[in-house]
Amino acid sequence: MPTIVALHELTTEQKQIIKDTAPDYELIVGKYKELPSGTVAQADILLGWSSAVKEEALNGNSRVRWIQVWSAGVDRMPLQELKQNHVILTNASGVHGIPITEQIFSMLLAYTRNLHYAVRYQTENRWDKSGTFRELHGKTIVIVGVGQIGSTTAKVAQAFGMKTIGVRRSGKSDPHIDVMYTTEQLDQALAEGDFIINILPLTDETKGLYDTGRFDAMKEGAFFVNVGRGPSVDTEALLVALKSGKLSGAGLDVYEQEPLPSDHPLWDMDNVIMTPHTAGDTVHYNDRVLDIFIENLKAYRQGVDLPRNVIDYEKSY
Template identity: 70%
Template structure:
């Protein structure tokens, strides 16, 4: 009997959805360290992932042919090993569009309306009223990495009356992007942005992409948002651009090193708003990833190609 092993806790309703979609499959649910040895290697499908399961999933006699991870990012997984073993990998792309879009605008609006300073004043019982109060309307948002999240962010930006410029490898148009550019035109796009929003995955091409030259290419007084991947930014170059006043501020959810060291200069910058890698968190996470998994599971059970979120191992996303 083919087997599905779920390494995440599932409600009874979620388990029922799986068994109904793939009748004739055995479903095993449990944390990896609590499962008997060999459970993962005997599975055809693994739902969820933990580094502890890696050696077993990749051993010679492993039956694993498809892994559904709980995250959108797959940069920390052994992609080439999966490819060599003929394992299909699917991610949670699409789950995060709403929470990350709302997070992006939370950072931008908090900066514009000085909410971070007001909260600081509230905590210390001080009536802090200084600073510039900005508006999004009429400004330009440059969105680097226009996928599900980038498109949703562009839609929200247009609702605020912003002009949208998108940057993506293919240059394929998007209904919510006013001007789409290819990645070789990144600096041209950055030069026009009042708000530059990084939503890129981490690949060999994007690691360290936002360096001293990229920040110099941005318009003086721009606000930089990073909800993509921390290592896509050279943090020292970002700090320098902020300290020099070239950038007006930054909203950061991801960092080169996480947690950010307690003595890092970013902590003490009033023009920086930071969150602890929570942009994609939502109480609706499980139900959305289950929708993706069930759609793919039905196709897999019918021996059809997986229709959603299959990772291209060469592009690493």
């Protein structure tokens, strides 16, 4: 009997959905270290991934032919080995649209309405009305990496009365983007933004993308948000831009080094709002990943191409 091995905890209802969709498959659920040796290698479909399973999942005796990962980013996966083993890889892209969009705007609103200061003052029992209070309305937001998350972010931005500028490799239009640029026109787009939002995946092309030159290209006093990948930003260049006033502030959820060291200078910067890589977290996460998996599972059993989130190994996303 073909086998699905799920390395993430599933509710009774979620297990039943998988069984109802693929009654001819055995479903095994458990953390990798708790499963009998060889269980992963005998799986036809692997639901979940960790570095610990690599050797067993990719050895010469492995039956694994499809892996559904729990994250949108696959930059830490052994992509070339998966390609050589003819393993289909699907990610969780699309799961994060709502939580990451809300995280982005929580940072933008905290910054414009000085909520990050208010929270600090509250812990000191301090009544302080000083500061400049800004608005999102009428400002320009530049979204670098317009996919599902970027489009959702742009839709919300329009509801706030913002002008939306997008950047994507293809330059293809989006209904919620007022002006779309290609990645070759990135500097031109950055120069127009009051708020710059990075949602790019990590690839060879995006690693270190935001360097001194990129921050110099931004409008004076822009606010930079990174909910994409930490290594896409040269942290030293970011620190210089923040300290010089080139950037008025930043909202960061991802970092070059995670966890961020306790003595890192970012911790002590009043104009920086930080979260510990939680922008995509939500109580609805597992249900949304399962929705993607079930749609693909139906196609897999029929022997047709999977309709959602198949990773292109040449592009690394």
